[in-house]
Amino acid sequence: MAGVAVKFSGLNDETKSRMREAGIDWLRSGIREFDQKRFFQGEKQPESFHLLKGTVEELRTLGFHLMGITPGPMDMIAEAGEIGSAEYYANYRRLCGFLGREFAGLIDYWQVANELDIWIFRDKLTLEQSAEFLKAGLRGLKDASKQLKTGINITLFPSKPGEVDGNTEKHEGVFIAKSIYQDPSLEVDYAGFDSYPGTWREGGAESWHEYLDAFHALVQNPIIIQEFGYASAGGMMTKEESDSGAFPCQIKKWRFAWKGAHTPEVQADFIAESYRIFAQKPFVIGATYYCWKDNTTCWQCGKSDCPAETAWGLLDRNNNLKPSYYSLKASLDTYFNGGVASKTEISDIIKEPAPL
């Protein structure tokens, strides 16, 4: 499962062909066209939702597979009911079931919400409520079809309170993981893991060994790396700046780096070394690179000159291929599928979702 994080809609022919040439066969995205208000009012979904279904059908015809992401707590509207109430969870289960059914035969793999161990994504939910929320979503998708492959993702692992924003003595990542993977009443097909060693946390590509081996021991499920990547821009904080606890957006610099820098070349090396390690671990059944293209503005602070959320891409803002693109292409060709990138038609090679 060689994926990239990108919106399903709006991909032009050049983009799709560049993805195929690189050996990318999985796309991961939320369903932004879903209209929650209409859903809870019992009304039909808008035209844009139906257009998206057509887009997804086209992507499948081209040989791409899709990982859908269900809405998170921050997306939920008041009509879903009071947060933490039985009605709220039941509505979320119903909502996920609806999405699973609407995209039956089109989206086979789902990730319920995103990184609920992080406070930003948990929104107003407590950790305990977040676990219930995830369980409701997982059950909803299985209500739609037992054939759907479902899972969740976390990022605060290994737990190092204070090192990463939002990681406290509550060990948020471990708490969510245990709540889900140690509940025998839940059907989970994979464990999603997101990590940014060298950018959002200490370490580098070599950290995957420790992270993945320990995570697999904890979750006892096949692992899909739902997000990994390296930012190719941004200077480094001084010791004083780092000690002050400043967030990268505030001073537009990074606290951590691999090989001491955030450049397009180090980003490319990070990708190659990461895939080399993933390929050594049979329990890692897929990885999704975050993300396809550099953003024009940072989604966290809104600034265009902030490196925090603008330089993760395989393409730059002007659609030029970065060294990271070539590195990813060569890595997939070397380590997976016996050289998918050298084939012209991915659809000829991949007809069914990868078996677990």
Ligand SMILES: [Zn+2]
């Ligand atoms: Zn920012």
